[in-house]
Structures are given as C-alpha cells and as structure tokens.
Amino acid sequence: MNLKAFLRKSREKRRGKCLYLTDSLETEITEKTDIILSPHFYWIKREEFPVKNRKEAQKFARSVFDSLIEDIENYKFIVLDSEKEGEFIFLAYSVTAIFEKLREKFKIKDDVIGDLYLAQSEFNEIDEPLSVNRNLMLVRIDGIVSEIRNSSQQDQTPIYVTGFIRKHDRTKHKLKVTGLNGDLTLFQKISLLSIPVVASLLLFINNSSLQDSLQKLDSEIESKRDIYNLPATSFELKSIKNRLQKIDGEQSRLRSDIAWFEKKKFSHYGEIISLKLDSKEVSVKFRLKKGSDSNRVKAIFQKRDREADINQEENLLIVSFKR
C-alpha cells in the first residue's frame, strides 16, 4: 500500500460511517452512522440581506421563515453563504420532525443515529451532479442543492454520492439535536451522573473514616473502663461516685474539725471537759477560768460556726454545732 492510499484510508476511518438519506432510499442501519439528510427534511430559502456576514444574517433567520412555517418555535436555523454577495441561504429544520421521520418512515432507532447534517451544507460546493441511485441525482442549481430524476442521456461515468461522502470531510454544520424530547447529550449525561456518583464516593469515604473513628472511640472507652475499673452502666457509676463523695465530704469536715480543736489554744481561757465529734454534730463542754472570758470563747466558737448553739451554766459553756 502506498502512502497516498494509506492516508486516504486513515482519513476515511476517521470520518466514520456516513450515509445520504432520501425518501426513495431503503436502508437498514445497524451500527452508529452519521446521516446527511436530503432536501425533503428541511426548508430552504435564499434571501438578500444588508448585513456584513453570516453571523449577523443568522439573527434574521427566524423572520425569513415566519410566514412559511406554523410551529416555528420548534425549528432551528443554519445560514450559509451564497455565491452572490449580500445573499444568504437560510435553512430551517425541526429536530423533532426529523427524528419522527427517521423512526417512523425509515425505522431507524435513536441509538444508531450519529451526527446529522443537511444536504445543502454538505453538498454546497459540488459542481457536477451526484448520483444517488439509478433514478435520482443531486444537483446544485443557483446555489440550491436539489434532487432530480436521472436524465437518460448520460455519456460519462456518474459520480456517486457515496463516493463523494467518503472522499470529503463533513462541514461544521452539524445539526443541534440537544433538547430533543428533553434528551441530553452523552457529555451532559456523564456530567449529570457524575454528581451523585462523586457525592456517593466522597460520602462513602467519609463514612468509612467516621466508622473507623467510632471503632477507635469504642476501644478507647473500653480501655478507659478497664484502666479505671469503671462499672458497666452509668447508673452504677453514679451510685458509687455519690457514695464515695458523701464519705469524702463527711471525712473532710470531721478532719477539719479535729484539726481545728488540735490547733486552737483554749488553755488561756479554760479547759475542754468533753468533746464529741461525728459526721452530724460537734458538741463541746468547756469550763471557763473566768466568767468574764465567756464572750471571747463564745466568739471563737461562733467564728468556727455562726450558727453554733451556745449555752452557759455559770462557768460551763455547752456548745454544739450541726454538720
């Protein structure tokens, strides 16, 4: 295989499968195929417009077909340059109508329909007629691509449309089929699908790490229970804690009282006859040396407990305070 043939073949492969589709053609499509639609599928009009270029002319495309098409809101438009300056070729097509026709008349399933093109845009440059089959050929007259019956006096070998399609690249005027019955393109579908998929994935990872944390916390809780020898229920824990805290409170009060009596020097004023201390009450019998010191001694006890109950019988002070 020489280089030229190799390049041609690889170019054809890149173009993919493409078919010209017209009313009189019977075909069965089994794999994804690009389709060039015959003039039966669209409206065409040539108009002069005082605008600079195709892009500006595109703005007026709708108004060009306004009086011709009833359901114009379902139509999309393509504008091509004409050979004459200031003149444009306007094309109008309905994606819904095209797909309906492809499904019902040609029995073509949606999933085998590749990109769609219009004959006008793809054969806009032909100089010679192209044979579709024995009876039909494509011609360009005054810039408009049309189908006509094959003339009988053909003295030269015809160029077939299939051969032309194989040899030439498609134009950029691919039909915009987005929004057909609310359909989405593959890219849109993938983008849309990626949202819940990515969210699920991230949440799954997040939940796994949360599960790990939970397990670690559980084992840490168990180890703390072992270290501190804690009971299984919080009720038991509370009960043990309350009991020990009660003992702790009582003992610290009792010890503080013992320490107070040990440190306080009463010998200057008299002597303690008896002293009884428990967790509920402290009672003291104190014999004064001099009756005049009673107020001082009373003040010492009252300083220890404001609500101390103090009774005096001559030189004997009987003091008690609740704990």
Place this chain on the structure above:
Amino acid sequence: MSQDRIFLGVFALFSIIALYLYGEKSSLKSEVAEKYEQLQTLNREGVLLKELRDNWSDKKRRKREISSIKRFNPEPKVRTKGSKLIAEFPEMSRKKLDQLAKKLLRSNLIIRRVEIERVDDHNAKLKVEVER
C-alpha cells in the same frame, strides 16, 4: 429511549445511594460526637473515682492503718460493732493525744466518731470509732 431509561435509572440509583449515605453520615457524625463526649466523661469520672477509691476504698491500706491504731502505745481496748471498730484509750496524755490525732488525720480511715473526756489535768479518755 431505552438508553434514557437506563440513564435515569442509574441516576436515580446513585442519587438514592448518595442520599442514604448522607443520612448515614449525619447519624455517624452525631454518634461519634456522643462517643467522644462519653470518653471525656469517663476520663473525668475515672480520675475522680480513682482518687476517691484510693482514699476511701483501699482495704489493704485501711487494714494496715487499723493495726497501727491497735498497736498504739498506750494500747487501746478494741471491740467491733457491725462494720465499725471502736478503740478506747482510758488514759492518755496530752502529748499522746496529739500524736494519735495526727495519725488519724494523716490516715485514710473512715472516722465515724471521736469522743474525748477530761480525766485530770494531764490525762484524757479517748474513744474512736472507725470503719473496718
């Protein structure tokens, strides 16, 4: 159309999965917060309980301290009443009284009752009730 159905099915499926996982995440998050709080509480309570137990539930230590009271000079008369141990010192000097008081204050014995009665100018009678 069948492709669209498959797409919608897959989209719905993943959306449901994402929603389910989101719900699970919320509950896991609150569970983790709860466990963390529980761990903090256990830590706090554990330290407190250990300290309280060391002070008031150490039976070996208590036994040691009781026998030290029993061996105190002058030797007390010891008897038990329920869970209590009662040590009576019929005659004790001021100095010995202070010694015993210090011993009791330093100990971790659970003191239930202390009674001191004057005998004469130099001696006193002492009765101590502690938990066994």
